[in-house]
Amino acid sequence: MLKRVALFLATNLAVLALLSIVMAIFGINASSSAGLLVMAAVFGFGGSFISLAISKWMAKRSTGAHVIEQPRNESEQWLVATVRRQAEAAGIGMPEVAIYDAPEINAFATGANRNNALVAVSTGLLQHMSRDEAEAVLAHEVSHVANGDMVTMALLQGVLNTFVIVLARVVGRAIDGWMSGGRDSGGGGIGYFVTVFVLDMVFGLFASMIAMWFSRYREFRADAGGATLAGRGKMIAALQKLSLNHGVNTLPKQVAAFGISGAIGHGLRKLLMSHPPLEERITALRNTPEESLRQGLAA
Template sequence: MGRIFLLIATNIAVMLVISVVVSLLGVNRYLTANGLNLTTLLIYSAVIGFTGSIISLLMSKSMAMWSTGARLINQPSSSTEAWLVSTVQTLAQRAGIGMPDVAIYNGEPNAFATGASRDSALVAVSTGLLDSMTKEEVEAVLGHEVAHIANGDMVTMTLIQGVVNTFVVFLSRIAGYLVDSFLSKDEENHRPGIGFEIASFVFQILFGIGASLIVAWFSRRREFRADAGSARLLGHKQPMINALARLGGLHPGALPSDLAAAGIGDGSQLSALFSTHPPMEERIRALQNLR
């Protein structure tokens, strides 16, 4: 249960911080001076909703490197590192994207891709993944990550997060205004105050939980596409099926919450509704049915 609250808190933390800052600057007082101006409120909500998501996207590579302790392979120091770089390069060429940076980090079996664009991305694999899988299975995992990049999944998820954040801010302000108006004793000369701020804050958290469910659902859909993308890049689906089956018998390493949706597997113990990845059995079944 604690991991669920951590995920929710991560998704809405930046939004809340920005909301507090603009409130201190007096923007909320301007919005409510003569009743809510819905057009202005929507613009305000979009600025808050998208700012955090876009900043996170632009910083995603450096934050991923920092949070996992990953090491870029600039000059391969072993045959394994040389093979990793060569394999990612081949897959990237097949997918028609720029060569991603390649990194290794110490940890349980997992891998992830992140970055602000198709031609400026990062693919990282854990030492646990390299130690527990065959080369063919690792290649399939790398194909999965390259497919995420080729599909533009990082940008897509940023836009989805920005949209739902916008509606969270927009609806929470409206709900807060209605609650404050209902509790006001002087309806004719009503000016929203602390009641509006508190109610908006509470509703922002509640609506943020709903937003997390929507984002997690979209994240699960894109995993099926990346699995199928790996099968196309490799020319057959069995390596990806084998990799998922192998991963299903292991314990995927839990990535930092801001990278949870980027991994090959979900190492957390979240409820299925909050999970960023479908169950391995569903992913394998979808690949088996792929034509």
């Protein structure tokens, strides 16, 4: 926990320092609203879109996933054939299909767009799920791709990052002016830097809550899409089987939000969870009318 806090503090200091240096190099006035907005947007969206652009490469590297170029056995043949059939039904390009070594039942999808994606499953999934259950998991991941969830998350994160950067600095400027008795310090006094540093963390926490709320929403939608492609019964059975993980998720942080299985959280921690509790997902799937299930898949 202390390591995470230290890393968070160091990241905020680095962003603050880098933003100040870049604005100084380009002669952008920190007190200029237009200049601040431009730089905030560059920083806010830049990181999100760079992450999106390299998401497939990063996912393969961080998980050690083996992309199936030529199926080596019947299981790999089935995986590729199932994803191809579901991708055609969803109206997207054929994703790369991969297997990564992990004990828990899990799978994830990532990629820059609907026609350039990656769908990967864990060895634990292949060992512990039936073909019907695995088919539903693949359908869930294909639904994420068809719904453009990776791009939408990047856009949302970019907006939130920009909001945090701008609002923290606007408030910091106001407090710095108050502390200096109304004298113009150019927005660079001690009150400004302390306020910005603190508000970057506070507003960043609220921004994370919003991003995770959307992440939980898209899991419900992908469950509905998976039920459309594979069948409601198979999707419910797959979610029930995921309870064997007991909240364990060994996926690296970069792709953990895109896995079908998430960590377990209680109380306030639930607000920062990328996945809803499995029982809520199963209940929602059981209670969703048939015609509404199809709305979970953007074809």
